[in-house]
Amino acid sequence: MVIHDDADMATVVGETVQAIKESARHVGKADRAISAVQISEIEAAVEILQKTLELKKRVNAVARS
Helix, strand or coil: CCCCCCCHHHHHHHHHHHHHHHHHHHHHCCCCCCCCHHHHHHHCCCCCCCHHHHHHHHHHHHHHH
């Protein structure tokens, strides 16, 4: 997935959601093993995304008030 720096938010969200769903599909395939290290790497990336989303929620709330 490549998102250009000047992409609009609709593009960023669409590409991100699509990549997450596709990744989940591949990770979930029963015939593929995943190590504890690999799981930790994915969890760390998800945590970064969650923290970023929480920040954006706070920024949006301040902008609306």
